[in-house]
Amino acid sequence: MIDREHAASLDASDPLRAYRDRFLLDNEVVYLDGNSLGPLALSTEERLHDVIRREWGGRLIRAWDEGWLELPVVIGDQVGALVGAAPGQVVVGDSTTVCLYKLVWAALALRPGRRQIVTDVDNFPTDRYVIEGVAAARGLEVVWLHGDPVDGPGVAEVSEAVGEQTALVALSHVSYRSAAIADMAEINRVSHNAGALVLWDLCHTVGAVPAELDRDGADLAVGCTYKYLNGGPGAPAFMYARRGLLPALRQPVWGWLGRRDPFEMAPGYEPAEGVTALLSGTAPVLALTAVAEGVRLVGEAGLEAVRAKGIALTELAIALVDELSELGFTVASPRDPAGRGAHLAVAHADARAICARLLERGVIVDYRRPDVIRLGLSPLVTRFVDVWDAVAEMRERAA
Numbered sequence: 001m002i003d004r005e006h007a008a009s010l011d012a013s014d015p016l017r018a019y020r021d022r023f024l025l026d027n028e029v030v031y032l033d034g035n036s037l038g039p040l041a042l043s044t045e046e047r048l049h050d051v052i053r054r055e056w057g058g059r060l061i062r063a064w065d066e067g068w069l070e071l072p073v074v075i076g077d078q079v080g081a082l083v084g085a086a087p088g089q090v091v092v093g094d095s096t097t098v099c100l101y102k103l104v105w106a107a108l109a110l111r112p113g114r115r116q117i118v119t120d121v122d123n124f125p126t127d128r129y130v131i132e133g134v135a136a137a138r139g140l141e142v143v144w145l146h147g148d149p150v151d152g153p154g155v156a157e158v159s160e161a162v163g164e165q166t167a168l169v170a171l172s173h174v175s176y177r178s179a180a181i182a183d184m185a186e187i188n189r190v191s192h193n194a195g196a197l198v199l200w201d202l203c204h205t206v207g208a209v210p211a212e213l214d215r216d217g218a219d220l221a222v223g224c225t226y227k228y229l230n231g232g233p234g235a236p237a238f239m240y241a242r243r244g245l246l247p248a249l250r251q252p253v254w255g256w257l258g259r260r261d262p263f264e265m266a267p268g269y270e271p272a273e274g275v276t277a278l279l280s281g282t283a284p285v286l287a288l289t290a291v292a293e294g295v296r297l298v299g300e301a302g303l304e305a306v307r308a309k310g311i312a313l314t315e316l317a318i319a320l321v322d323e324l325s326e327l328g329f330t331v332a333s334p335r336d337p338a339g340r341g342a343h344l345a346v347a348h349a350d351a352r353a354i355c356a357r358l359l360e361r362g363v364i365v366d367y368r369r370p371d372v373i374r375l376g377l378s379p380l381v382t383r384f385v386d387v388w389d390a391v392a393e394m395r396e397r398a399a
């Protein structure tokens with residue numbers, strides 16, 4: 001049996017332990033949902049207050065020319081540094097869903113004549129729906145991968161599914177359910193061999209797991225900023241497009257701020273140079289401010305340290321859940337830490353009822369149909385004793 005002392009000793013030697021106190025967190029609550037909505041950093045509140053008073057309040061419209069207009073690209077580069085993207089390839093703007101729509105549409109326009117989009121039945125719902133919607137509008141076919149529910153779609157399945165009709169392969173890098181990490185480099189390679197483009201969803205990657213978009217040959221990517229980046233509810237998502245694709249890439253929402261010289265207000269749309277052409281309308285300045293601070297904190301902590309703690313937290317959770325196998329709990333995430341993100345899926349036949357009881361006890365986790373309790377272990381704020389306390393409650397509430 002692993003005792004609470006052991007978890008406390010892991011906290012005592014945790015190089016990131018000081019970060020928790022820089023967030024507003026109720027000590028009566030065990031918050032294991034930072035992968036759905038990251039908590040509020042105190043410095044984010046301060047920075048927002050400053051931008052509201054000094055920039056919005058004080059500078060008013062002049063602030064657009066004093067830095068606001070560039071924010072989507074400037075913060076895009078900062079996000080890009082966390083996912084292996086060199087500057088000039090990332091912008092922050094719309095919701096993940098809208099970013100997906102824009103990039104799926106843009107990818108298809110680069111592969112005219114090809115009739116199929118490959119994705120995975122266990123992909124996040126909004127990804128599936130957007131893909132189905134664009135396919136329906138354009139008369140294309142969705143080819144569904146049926147990967148292993150724990151390990152996710154593998155290279156072999158993708159390789160078998162792609163062919164001369166494949167325009168786009170769209171997958172999540174880290175599965176929102178099982179936390180399985182896809183083999184990005186190999187999936188890019190087999191898809192490119194078939195002439196297809198690849199679009200990655202990095203929602204459960206960014207700020208928790210390193211990615212190497214440039215090195216691994218990704219074409220396009222999206223990801224959210226309100227999960228591990230702690231950008232706040234509804235914080236805007238980001239889009240990545242590989243530099244080589246940018247000159248020909250055309251997204252479908254032709255807004256003025258994606259146009260060349262927007263303030264000329266000229267007739268007709270001409271895309272801006274570079275990644276700016278992925279933008280559409282006015283940037284959400286306050287939300288971007290919170291994103292910038294969230295990104296800054298992860299950068300300050302260091303992605304390597306964040307990743308190492310994510311692994312250590314999930315390893316502890318696995319060891320604790322393994323002690324509950326007689327109560328019907330099983331680990332439904334990959335056991336190899338190299339293939340697992342920063343959350344853990346725990347399966348139990350009574351998962352729904354157990355999650356409801358945990359919530360009543362102040363242990364905030366996610367229920368995912370049909371039988372998964374998802375523990376989101378956010379390295380900047382989750383303590384090892386939080387993991388211990390949550391699993392102890394799971395033991396109590398299963399009985």
Ligand SMILES: *Cc1c(COP(=O)(O)O)cnc(C)c1O
Pocket residue numbers: 095096097098124126127172176201203204224237
């Ligand atoms: C959270 C999440 C989303 C969210 O999409 P929104 O448009 O931000 O609501 C999309 N995809 C994945 C994989 C997610 O985990």
